[in-house]
Structure formats: structure tokens, C-alpha cells
Amino acid sequence: MALDFYLNFNGNCREAVEYYAEVFGTEQPKIMAFGDTPADPAYPLPEEAKSLVMHARLTISGSTVMFSDVFPGMPFVAGNNISLSMVSKDVEEIKSAFHKLKEGGKVGMELQETFWSKLYGNLEDKFGIQWQFNYDNGETVY
Numbered sequence: 001m002a003l004d005f006y007l008n009f010n011g012n013c014r015e016a017v018e019y020y021a022e023v024f025g026t027e028q029p030k031i032m033a034f035g036d037t038p039a040d041p042a043y044p045l046p047e048e049a050k051s052l053v054m055h056a057r058l059t060i061s062g063s064t065v066m067f068s069d070v071f072p073g074m075p076f077v078a079g080n081n082i083s084l085s086m087v088s089k090d091v092e093e094i095k096s097a098f099h100k101l102k103e104g105g106k107v108g109m110e111l112q113e114t115f116w117s118k119l120y121g122n123l124e125d126k127f128g129i130q131w132q133f134n135y136d137n138g139e140t141v142y
Contacts, residue, residue, distance in 0.1 A: 002088075004064040006132055008081040013053035013069040024060045031056045034071070038115055048072050055116075083122070083130030091119055094133045101125045 009016055017029045035050030052069035059065075066085060070076045088094050098111055104126035111121035111133065119135035 002064065002086075004066060004085040004087055006066045006068070006083040006085045006130075008076065008083075009053070009067065009069050010076040010078075010081075011052060011069055013056065013067050017053070017056045017058065017067050020060070020065070021058055024058070026058045026060060029056045029058055034069075046072055080130075083132055085132040085134060087134050087136045089136050089138070091135060094119055094135060098123065098131075098133050101131055 007016075014031060017031065021027070021029050031053055032055045033050060034045060034052050034054045037045075037054060039045070049072050052071070054068055056067040057064060058067075064087075070081075086094065086097055095111060098121055102123050102125075106124045108122040108124065109120070111119055114120045117134050118137060120133065122130070122132045124130050
């Protein structure tokens with residue numbers, strides 16, 4: 001299991017990721033834009049969202065730091081744009097932590113399969129901390 005850090009930006013994520021890669025001398029980041037994701041006719045993607053960063057990742061001094069822009073229309077509050085991301089190869093560990101942390105909290109997305117993970121979910125715990133949960137099957141998409 002690993003706890004990773006997830007930073008959200010308000011439209012300038014690509015610039016931030018490239019800047020941090022240069023500052024910390026990391027590999028060039030692989031960046032997935034919202035427009036790179038599989039299309040869903042039930043939820044058409046707004047034009048202004050297509051070039052925004054859905055996901056990017058850097059390894060900085062042994063820690064994984066992930067990045068994304070907030071989706072257009074979603075709230076962005078500087079200072080509250082950081083979440084912890086539990087990444088595990090153990091499905092039961094993910095489910096246990098998710099269900100414990102959701103008590104008294106607010107679920108943003110129930111645990112479910114997504115195009116990038118067999119099991120993903122997110123929530124805000126009762127202390128206002130944002131959490132993401134992701135099953136690690138050993139395959140890194142981005």
C-alpha cells in the first residue's frame with residue numbers, strides 16, 4: 001500500500017506539472033487530457049474541458065505526486081486542492097478503508113470499476129480531508 005498525493009489546479013495543471021518536473025529533475029510527465037478519455041454519448045465533453053489535464057504523475061524523491069485540473073464548473077479553492085490517494089494491490093484493504101472513512105463523511109464516487117482501474121472511489125472524510133482509492137493491478141496507464 002502507498003499513500004500518494006494528489007494536487008488539483010484551476011486550468012494551469014499542464015504548466016505546473018512541467019514546472020515541477022524541471023525543478024525536481026524528473027522524467028518528462030505523461031499527461032492525459034480529458035479529451036483523451038473514452039467518449040460517453042450520455043455525458044458529452046464540453047469543448048473547454050478537452051485540453052485540460054485529467055491526470056499526470058511524477059515521482060519526486062521516491063513519492064508519487066499526481067495532478068489534474070478541476071473539471072469546468074467544479075469548485076476550486078486554493079488550499080483545499082490536495083487529496084490523499086490510497087493505492088493498493090489489496091481490494092479488501094481498499095474497501096475496508098473506504099467504508100470506514102465514509103462514516104460521517106461525504107462520498108463523491110462510490111467504489112466502482114472505471115476505464116483506468118478495476119476499483120476506484122473518492123470521498124471527503126468527517127474531518128474534511130479528501131481521499132481517493134485506487135486498485136493497483138501493476139499496470140500504469142499514465
